[in-house]
Every structure is written in C-alpha cells, then in structure tokens.
Amino acid sequence: MSQATALYDIPGPRTRQRHRAYGVLAVAVILGLLGWLVALLSTTGQFGHTKWLPFAYQGIQELLLRGLGNTLKAFALAAVLSLALGGALAAGRLSDHRAVRLPATVVVEFFRAMPVLVMIFFIFVALKVQPLPALVAGLTLYNGSVLAEVFRSGVNAVERGQKEAAFALGMRKTQVMSYVLVPQAVRAMLPAIISQLVVALKDTSLGYLITYEEFLHAGKLIASNLDYDLPFIPVVMVISPIYIGMCVLLSWFAGWVSRREQRSPKTEAVDVAAAGPGTLLPGGGPPTARRP
Amino acid sequence: MNVLTDNFSTYAQGFLGTLQLTVYASVLALVLGFVMASFRVAPVAALRAVGAAWVTVLRNTPLTLLFFAVLLGLPRFGLVLPFQVFAVLALGCYTSAFICEALRAGINTVPKGQGEAARSLGMTFGQTLGLVVLPQAFRSVIPPVGSTLIALAKNSAIAGAFSVTELLGTYKTLGELGYDVVWTFVWIAVGYLVVTLAISALFNLLERTWGVAR
Numbered sequence: 001m002s003q004a005t006a007l008y009d010i011p012g013p014r015t016r017q018r019h020r021a022y023g024v025l026a027v028a029v030i031l032g033l034l035g036w037l038v039a040l041l042s043t044t045g046q047f048g049h050t051k052w053l054p055f056a057y058q059g060i061q062e063l064l065l066r067g068l069g070n071t072l073k074a075f076a077l078a079a080v081l082s083l084a085l086g087g088a089l090a091a092g093r094l095s096d097h098r099a100v101r102l103p104a105t106v107v108v109e110f111f112r113a114m115p116v117l118v119m120i121f122f123i124f125v126a127l128k129v130q131p132l133p134a135l136v137a138g139l140t141l142y143n144g145s146v147l148a149e150v151f152r153s154g155v156n157a158v159e160r161g162q163k164e165a166a167f168a169l170g171m172r173k174t175q176v177m178s179y180v181l182v183p184q185a186v187r188a189m190l191p192a193i194i195s196q197l198v199v200a201l202k203d204t205s206l207g208y209l210i211t212y213e214e215f216l217h218a219g220k221l222i223a224s225n226l227d228y229d230l231p232f233i234p235v236v237m238v239i240s241p242i243y244i245g246m247c248v249l250l251s252w253f254a255g256w257v258s259r260r261e262q263r264s265p266k267t268e269a270v271d272v273a274a275a276g277p278g279t280l281l282p283g284g285g286p287p288t289a290r291r292p
Numbered sequence: 293m294n295v296l297t298d299n300f301s302t303y304a305q306g307f308l309g310t311l312q313l314t315v316y317a318s319v320l321a322l323v324l325g326f327v328m329a330s331f332r333v334a335p336v337a338a339l340r341a342v343g344a345a346w347v348t349v350l351r352n353t354p355l356t357l358l359f360f361a362v363l364l365g366l367p368r369f370g371l372v373l374p375f376q377v378f379a380v381l382a383l384g385c386y387t388s389a390f391i392c393e394a395l396r397a398g399i400n401t402v403p404k405g406q407g408e409a410a411r412s413l414g415m416t417f418g419q420t421l422g423l424v425v426l427p428q429a430f431r432s433v434i435p436p437v438g439s440t441l442i443a444l445a446k447n448s449a450i451a452g453a454f455s456v457t458e459l460l461g462t463y464k465t466l467g468e469l470g471y472d473v474v475w476t477f478v479w480i481a482v483g484y485l486v487v488t489l490a491i492s493a494l495f496n497l498l499e500r501t502w503g504v505a506r
Contacts, residue, residue: 005400006407006425007333008417019335026338044369113488114481115446117453118460122481125463126473198352205354209453216357223364232368236361240353247352274397 041233051231054222055238067218068242074132074204074214078139079197085140086147093152096173104148111145117206124210131212135204143200150192150273154185159269184270191258192273198250205243215239295475299466306452306462307483313379313448313458314487318441320384325391332396343392350389355447358382363454379451383444390440398433399425434503438495445487459483 011019041047054060092104111119120138123129129137158181166176186193208216216239222228223235262272296303331343350358362382363375402425410420452461459480466476 005333006402006404007399007421008335008407009411011335015335022336023338026336026342030338030342040369046368113442113446113485115449115460115484117449118477118480118484121460121463122477125467126477202352202354205356206450208356208360209450216354216360220360230368232365236357236365240357240361243354243357244349244352247354248348251352 044233046233048229050229051234054225054228054231055234060222063218063221064215064238067213067215070132070212071204071207071214074135074139074207074212075201077132077136078143078200078204081136081140082143082147082200083193085144086151089144089148090151090155093148094155094177108145108148111141112149114142116142116203117209120206120210131207131210134210135207135212138206139200139203142203143196146199147193147196150189150196151185154189154192154270154273155181157188157270158184162269184267187261187264187267188270188272190261191254194250194254194257198247198254201247201250202243215243295466295471296479299462299469299471302462302465303459303479303483305457306459306480307486309376309457309461310445310448310459310483310487313376313383313451313456314441314445314491316380317383317387317444317448320380321387321391321440321444322437324384324388325395328388328392329395329399332392333399347389347392350386351393353386355382355386355450358386359450359454375454375456376451379448379454379456383448383451386447387440387444390443391437394433394436394440395429397436398429401432402428431502434495434499438491438498441495442488442491445491446484449484 045051089104089108092100093108095101095104116138119141120134123137124131124134127134155177162180162184163176166180167173171179204214205216207214208220211217219235219239223230223232225231258272258274261267328343328346331339332347334340334343359379359382363378366373366378406424406428407420410424415423448458449460452458455461463473463476463480467473
C-alpha cells in the first residue's frame, strides 16, 4: 500500500493483526460467494454437455472468429477516422478565425452531448445506410469530437513559454503549432487518446443493436439455437473474457505509455494525462490536462 | 414539427423513462462506487483486490455485452424482474466502476499532512474521515463525477434497444405510425440534450459553490 494516503498511519503490530483477521474474513466471504455462484451455475445445468457442444464445431468457431474479425475491422476503421476527424476539429477549435472556430465548437459540443447510439440509429434508420458504415460513422463522430477536446486540452497544456519562445525565434503560427506545440501535446495526451480508443473498441459492440454481424451478434446467434438447449450462459462465459481481455490489453498499454511518457525528458514542459477516459463536463470551463 | 405535438404523450413517456433510468442508476452507481472506492483504499489487501477486480472488469466490459448478459442471462437463473430493474442494475454497476475511480482519485488528492494533523489532534478514524478527508475530497470529485453521470444518461439509450421504455425507443413507435424519421430523431436528440445539459448545469453549479478554486 502506498503511504501517500491521508486516511491512516502505518499500522502497528496489533492493527496489522486486526487487518489480517479482516482479510481472512473477507477472503472467506468472497470464496463463499464464488462457490455459491458455481453451485448456482451447475444446478441450473449451465455446465451440461449439450450447452457446450456448439463450441466444438468448426463452423461455429469460424462464425465466432468472423464476428471477432468484423469487430476489429469496425474498430480499426473507427479509430483511424476518428483520429483524423479529431485532429481536424481540434485544428478548427484552435483556429484564430472565428468563422472556423465557431462551427467547430458547435460540432464538437453537439456530438459530445449526444448518445452515440442515437447517432448510430439515426444514420442507420433515417439515412438508410448499411450497418458497418452506420456504426463506423456514429463512432467516428462521437470519438472524433471527444478526441478533438483531448488534442485541444493537450495543446493548451503545453507551457506558455514554449509558444512564446517559438514566436520569438520568428516562427509562424503554423510552424509554432506543428513543430513545437503539437508534438509535445500528442506525447502528453497519448494515454488519454489510447483510453478513448478503448471506448471506441467497447462501443463497436453497439453494432449488435443495428444487426451488424460482429462478435456479440455471432454469440447471440449461437445462444438462441434450440438444438443446443439455448446455451446462453456458456456463450457469455466464452465471449466476455475475449472482449474484456482485448480492452484490458489496450487499457494496460495506455497505462504503460502514461508511465513511460511521464519519465520522458520530452514531456518536461507539459503535464502527461493519466490513463483514463477523458470525459469532460460539457459547457464547463476550459479543459485542463489533469487536475492535480 | 407536428411529430412532437401529435405524439407528446409518447415522447413524454420516453423522456420520463430516460429520466427514471438515469436517476435510479445514478443512485445505485454512487452508492456502489462509494463502497468500492472505500474497498480500494482499505488497509485490507483482500478488499483492495476486490475493488481493483471490480473496476478493471467493469471498466473494460462493453456496456452492450453487460446489458446482454444481465437482461437475457439472469432470467436463466430463475431471477425474473421487470426489464427496467435489470437495466438499472446493468447501468448502475457499469457506472459504479467509473465513479469508484473518480472518488479514489479524489481521496488521493488530499495531502497526507491533513490526515496526520487530524490524528495528532486526537481525532478518531471516523472523525478524520468525516471531518477532514471526505469534505476535501468531495470538492475535487465534483467535475469527474458530473461527467460520469452525463455519460450514464447517454448510455441509458442502450436500454431502449433492449425494449425498456425510454426516449430512443420511441422512434420505433413513431416510425410505425408513419411520421417523418428525421424529425422524430430531432426531438429525441433535443430530449437527450435537455437531460445532459441539465446534469451539466447542476454540476457546474455545485462546482461553483463548493469546488476548489485553482
């Protein structure tokens, strides 16, 4: 335990003993709950042979893999496009010209305040687009707007002296931006950007709701099969570790990047963002890189 | 335009459904998030592990998958509740992981010296917590908790796709009645904007009243 907490001192021998007793009690309760869960699963027949049979068939394994491939395809498209859109919108919001800044601000604030699903449904239902483009477009609009805010707060978080020094050297504003501010901002914001990509990866599962044939959809197809006695719980037990594993890997990568960048001498003039989804209050004050 | 006036009751019902989901799930998320945050800063290693596992798993679970598992999975165990309750459970548990992290970060912003000073004045653990640490932590968690609750309100749209009465779900009813789809969605969007901007305004007010001046 880090000693940075204000809650308690370093425990003495008696307190440590008491904590150990609590620990034993807590472990007993957790094991009890887990045991109860396993018992519940087995009494309702979730470990039955027929329910797990489908996963032995090659056709069904291929169905799941195809679903996973479609999920990753949607994620890759949405990630690339939303990074591009985020960059464009951030450039718009940081512009000196009000004619550019105002529309960019309106777009960013609107799409950040709207649920992604409403956008995806609108594109899918009202504009009658195919599921994949609808999903990618919805994810791009939302994540692009959030990433625009992330980029912008990164550029604003670079120490003022950097910009002043660059201008004093006679650089133009585009040069200041592209040679001095943006490289530092991207380094500082890399953890937040990757965390936002985790959000995009998780949100690809919304494609299930508009009948895009992604991973969850493949799972649903297997789960509603009467031949295998509706293997619903087995499907969840197979699918969720894969989904969660992918997201945990990406989140862990964000954390690793964050720790690495914090040590890097290239981020001395800017606060490195913590690895976490950088949701900011809409309509609030100007975003800051990190609250101390 | 007449989409709204003709179907005001449908919209109102959906809006109320979204509002109910948001409020109930927020309460559940705040309570659970507080419990989990207290686990995560506890001196007992087993409880810290529980808190960490809860946060890691739920933060990295797609909400659709969670809805899928809760709404369609729990009935397999013979647990039959109204869909709305299931939706509140799924949304509340999911959001509690984010609330937990926000609260933990807030508690960690309180300098160590504050607790040491409180204890050297002879305060008990409860007094230190209630009079010194939590009031200071509260000030710095207002913005992150606010943005988490806004995210919750937006995520409640997923419940609509799982046949819970809610604002986004109204598009189906109105589509069957033959109204213009674009205008239907415009009014749905306005409804969501009202909810998110209201939460945002509330938390900006809280921030102005109690937030830390930095």
